[in-house]
Each structure stands twice: as structure tokens, then as C-alpha cells.
Amino acid sequence: MDKILSVIIPVYNEKKTILSVIEKVLLLEFVREVIVVDDGSTDGTRAAIDEAAARDARVRPVHL
Numbered sequence: 001m002d003k004i005l006s007v008i009i010p011v012y013n014e015k016k017t018i019l020s021v022i023e024k025v026l027l028l029e030f031v032r033e034v035i036v037v038d039d040g041s042t043d044g045t046r047a048a049i050d051e052a053a054a055r056d057a058r059v060r061p062v063h064l
Contacts, residue, residue, distance in 0.1 A: 004032040011036060015044040022052045022059060037062045 007025050011018055018036070025034050036049045036059065046063055053059040 003030050005030050006033045006035060007031055008035045008037060010039065011041065011045055011049070012039045013041045013043045013045060015041070015048050018045055018048050019052055022049075026056060026058060031058070033058045033060055035060045035062060037064065039064050 005028075009018075009021065009025070014021075022034055022036065025031055036052070038046055038049055038061065040063075046061075049059070049061040049063075053061045
């Protein structure tokens with residue numbers, strides 16, 4: 001059986017770094033999904049997460 005992994009990334013005001021973090025995590029062959037939980041960011045992080053989700057179906061945004 002192949003090992004698969006779901007990765008949860010909590011974020012708050014991480015607009016400058018979140019896209020590169022998501023891209024690096026997705027490069028790992030055993031990652032099935034990346035769940036990014038935004039805790040009410042005010043700097044555009046929400047839009048960045050949604051952009052990543054639009055580009056790759058393995059990214060699941062959760063906005064609080």
C-alpha cells in the first residue's frame with residue numbers, strides 16, 4: 001500500500017510566503033491534499049490561498 005498524506009497548514013497574514021510553501025509541499029509525491037486554514041488574515045492571504053486552490057485541486061482552502 002502506498003503511503004499518502006494530508007497536510008494541514010494554519011496561516012494568518014502569510015501572503016508573502018504561503019504560495020511558495022504550498023508549492024513546496026505539493027512537490028512531495030506522497031502528499032494527497034493540502035488543507036490551508038486561514039484564521040481571518042487581513043493582508044490578502046485569503047486570495048493567495050484561493051489562487052493556489054484554483055491551480056491545483058489538491059489544495060483545499062478553509063477560511064475562518
